[in-house]
Amino acid sequence: MGEQPIYTTRAHVFQIDPTTKKNWVPASKQAVTVSYFYDSTRNSYRIISVDGTKVIINSTITPNMTFTKTSQKFGQWADSRANTVFGLGFSSEQQLAKFAEKFQEVKDAAKLARDKSQEKVETLSNHSQDHQDHQEHQEQPESGRETPSTNQASSINGTDDEKISHVSPEAAVLKSENDRLKSAVELSNTNAKKWETELQTLRENNARLVDALQESSANVESWKKQLSACKEESDTLREKIVELEAQCKEADQEKQKNAQLTVRVQELEAELRDKEQELENLRKQAEIIPQLMAECESITTKLQAAEAKNGELEGRIGSLQVDIDDSRQKQGNMKGELKKFMDILDGKIDELHEFRQGLSKLGVDN
Structure with a gap:
């Protein structure tokens, strides 16, 4: 039937940096399809992912591999054949749990297939050895027979050379099969040593990844x-x-300055919304721990610039408060002068009233 997909999901794909062995390098710009494939002809399992026309994952699963969950939505496994570590970022915990469960099933199936293959090799090797011993046991009595009865049997059934020529082809086939099985056993032993070496390498890689994860967790805190x-x-x-x-609403005569200040306040609110949006994006990016390590320095610089700008804005707000206080003082002075003018006007009115009363009195007397 060939190679067929048995499970498919979508995730963001990463690979470990080959130089530092700590940082993650994105292998895809967005979430891509990641599938398990089963090859019935080779009885093997692979994880394959393709981004457009580029193959970003081609990992054959062996019984020595281990899939590790490093966060709620991120998992990884090491491939010694590809000499790298693959990482997958999922959109939910359920997808990560399902992928990890499928990885364990495929790993167990690969281990079962390997055990069956070794048992088959051992069975064939034992069968070949028993057959060879049986053949030698049959040949030894014939080679040791030198009695007249043997000569008589030879005269009846044929000469000894005829018997040897009759048995030799089968013995050659058994010997060839035995040699092939011995080579298979030696190859199996070599592969076992190779798997032990790969297991040691995976343990070392896992230890390094644990150290990197602890460092990343500290940076996240x-x-x-x-x-x-x-x-x-x-x-x-x-x-x-x-x-x-x-405070700006209380100053009626400073409408123009208030309008300018309101515009400035709106600009500040827009900047604050931009900062809040930037912080929200940073929170989302915090889920991808390895990327934060590369962005920490640039974001720290932005925060320092924002603090400096906030200080500058506080200075401007102080200067605006001083202007408002000056305006209030001017308004109080104007009210005092107006009161003084009203008092003078009231005095003049009183004098005019007295003058009018005098005129009225003179008119009555006349």
């Missing part, structure tokens, strides 16, 4: 603390912006 601190600073800045808007 530090990054979470930085994200929490940045969020607190953003909340504090948002509260200051709300207070500034409340």
Whole structure:
């Protein structure tokens, strides 16, 4: 029947960096199809993934391989034949669990196929050895017979040379088969030693990967603390912006400045939304631990720039507060001058009223 797919899923594919043996290198730009294949002619299993026309995974599963879950949605296994470590990032925990379960089933099936093959080789080897011993046991009495009865049997059934010529082809076939089985056993022993070497290599790779995972976990915890601190600073800045808007609404004569300040506040809110979106993206990227290690330095620089910009904005807000206080003082001075003018006007009105009363009195007297 040839090679047939037995299970298919989708995941992001990664390979370990061949130089550092710690960082992950993306093998696909997006989620691709990853399938288990079974070859009935060779009785073997493979994991194959193709991105367009490029084959990014071609791994034959052996009983010595181990699939390890390094996070809730990420798993990996080492392929000593390909001299690399493959990593898969899934969209859910269920997909990872199903893939790991299928990996164990295929691994057990490959182990069973290997055991059957070894048993078959041993059976054929024992059968060939028993057949050869039986043949030697039959030939020894014939070679030792020198009695007249043997000569008589030879005269009846034919000469000894005729018997040897009759048995030699079968003995040659058995000898050839025995040699072939011995070669197969030697090859099996060689493969066993090779598998032991591969197992040792896999253990060393696993130890290195565990160290890298622990280092990545420590970096993730530090990054979470930085994200929490940045969020607190953003909340504090948002509260200051709300207070500034409340103060700006109290100044009626500073509408133009308030409008400019509102526009600036909107720009700050847009920048804050951009920062929040960037933080959300960073949280999503935190699920892919190896990529964060490469992006930590650049993001730290961005955070420092954001802190400097926040300081600059706080300075601008202080200067705007000073302008508002100056405007309030000017308004108070104008109210004092107006009150003083009203007092003078009231005095003039009182004098005019008295003058009018005097005129009225003179008119009555006349």
